[in-house]
Amino acid sequence: MSTGRVRVRFAPSPTGIFHVGGARSALFNWLVAKGAGGDFVLRVEDTDASRNRPEWTEGIISALDWLGISPGGYEGPVFQSERAGRHAEAAAGLFAAGRAYYCGCTRDELAARTGNAQHGYDGFCRERGLGPGPGRALRFRTPDKGTTVVLDVIRGTPEFPNDTIEDFVIARADGSAVFLLANVVDDLDMGITHVVRGEEHLSNTPKQQLLWAALGTPPPVWAHVPVIVNEKRQKLSKRRDKVALESYRAEGYLAAAMRNYLMLLGWAPPGDEEIVPFATIEASFRLEDVKPSPAFFDEKKLRAFNGEYIRALSVDGFVAACEPWLVPAADVPAAVDAPAAAGPGDGAAGVTTTVPAPPWSPERFSAEVFATVAPLAQSRVAVLSEIVPMVDFLFLPEAPTDEAARAKTMKGPALDLLTEAAEAYEKVAWDHDVLRETLIEVGERHGLKLGKAQAPVRVAVTGRTVGLPLFESLEILGREETLRRLRAAVERLGTAANPA
Structure with a gap:
């Protein structure tokens, strides 16, 4: 088969999680095809019947779709097992x-x-x-x-x-x-002109090139992208490192951030900026500019990227993006669970591939309340899953229990301060600025600056030592529930100080 067009293929095996290295290779192939007005072929190498599972193939297609390589935009999937003859x-x-x-x-x-x-x-x-x-x-x-x-x-x-x-x-x-043979025959028959794959396949290439020659056809253009390594400069391992694209997706990384970051593993857009629109990446990507040296997968940097992308969303976009983590009935990122008994090379250490249900019952969640608090949360989360512990106090019947937080803050003048704060909050206007000024006054009577005075109030009401701006949170939670939680904390402290 020869069309004169650039034709690339992405050829994963449906035997485990979708590796971030595979995602990077898929994107590189996709951009080679798009840049040349050519074709992208998805070929599923499913000849290992003992390890293949249909859901792994579904996971591959879902992961590509999430990355922006959508069904209908490429040929396939073609199944290698169907070409055994x-x-x-x-x-x-x-x-x-x-x-x-x-x-x-x-x-x-x-x-x-x-x-x-x-x-x-x-x-x-x-x-x-x-x-x-x-x-x-x-x-x-x-x-x-x-x-x-x-x-x-x-x-x-x-x-x-x-x-x-x-x-x-x-x-x-x-x-x-x-x-070796199956790949060469499939590439030849499918008219593949460029083989863009991981560096680990370079050792196979002379053998495959000899097979191409023996079959009477010139080899394709080879391009072996650099190996991806961890902070110890060890090749990323399914057994040791966090490599499952499904895990990052379930944790709340945005597809746009993941695409942008993966493209920097061995390549960089022109200029000094690394966070750039994908259209800029599409227009400037060239295989010739990919560096051969190992590429460091820096999860901290990816996390920072994701935070930037989250902050760039509209508030409505942020609310919609958070929905799978907030509403049990919402559509969650498509993913498959790791096998119960993984064989060599399957799964990954500590892999999480599904979004857990939130800790509150569906009837307690209020989309209107979350929409109110969303602008406060958007600038404070780096991954979408962090939204749950940030807002859970709004949708749980009681503030979350964190004994370490209580031990850290519920001491010294905390009992008197909470008592006075509850009394003062009964009478003032329920506005975050007024609530703030009121607590400043209460704290001053106990020789405390606001930072120290608000700590026991935050833990009593939200259950945590850090979170959203406190006084805006109290305003949204409402006077009645705030006072109930403050009084419950006073009762606990009083009981602890004067046990029966």
Whole structure:
């Protein structure tokens, strides 16, 4: 298949969570296709039947859609498992052409001959003339001499001496093609012109390039994007690091912030600004500008990005964005749960892929009340899930119980201060400025500045030592409920001071 158009593919395996590195590769491919007016193909590499699950494929499609790569805007999904016949046909053709041979060696036999089966295959069956049969895999006949040069847009021209490349397996004993052959055949048949993928695949590239040559077709343009590392400069690991896109989504990261940040992992827009409209990124992204050095995934920086994007929302937009965390019946970010018994490479340490229900009952939540408090909260959250502990005191029947907060603030003059504050708040106008001035006066009578005076009031009413502006919160909560909570705190303190 050759159309003369740029054609890229994103080829994930539906065997686990959607890795942020995969999300970065998907975006890079998407922008290559868009920049050239070409095509983006989603190919699901689902040949590992023991680990594939349909919901993982649904998760891939949902994650791409969230990132802005929407169904209808690309070809696919194409399922690799449906092309097994074509893979077998290509394997048979390579055997018939003398470019591959059957091998019956077991790992133990290879180890007995070489002393270590991990050193690579020794070519024992190259000239034995074996045909297909039980226990016989098909190996590609690697050239003995010469060098395979990979032309890589990002990495230049890495060279691989052919005598260091073993005769690698291209089809298993049961006839099924391995990853190397299946990918090449699919890329060839689909007319893929550019293969943009992670650096970890670079070691496979000379083998795949040899297969392209053996199948009589020039290879695609290669571009191996840099590996993503953690703060210790270790490659991001599903087992060790927070890598699931679903987790970030469930925590309340905005798609726009995630897109912007992922694009900075190995590339940067022109100028000094990093937070830029995605249209600017689309217009300026070039594979040639991607850096080969490892890219640091800095969660603190991503969090800061997200806070900037949240603050840039309209208030109505912020209210709508918070809804999945506030209303149990609201649509939550589509995600799938990690498997109960994850196999190697599946899942991630501590992965959270669904939005938990809020701690209040649906009938206690008021959209009108939240809309009132939303402007106060918008500038104080970095991820949307933080909205719950910030506003829960408004929708729970009692202030949340935080014994550490109580122990820190409910001491010294707290009993008298709360008592006087409750008495004063019975009579004054219920306005945040008046409430503030009233508490200043009460605090002064106890030798306390406002910062110290408001601490026990905040904990009595909201259950927390930090949160939204206190006096605006009291105004929204209302006189009756504020006084009830202040008096309940006074009663607790009095009981504790004078136990029966």
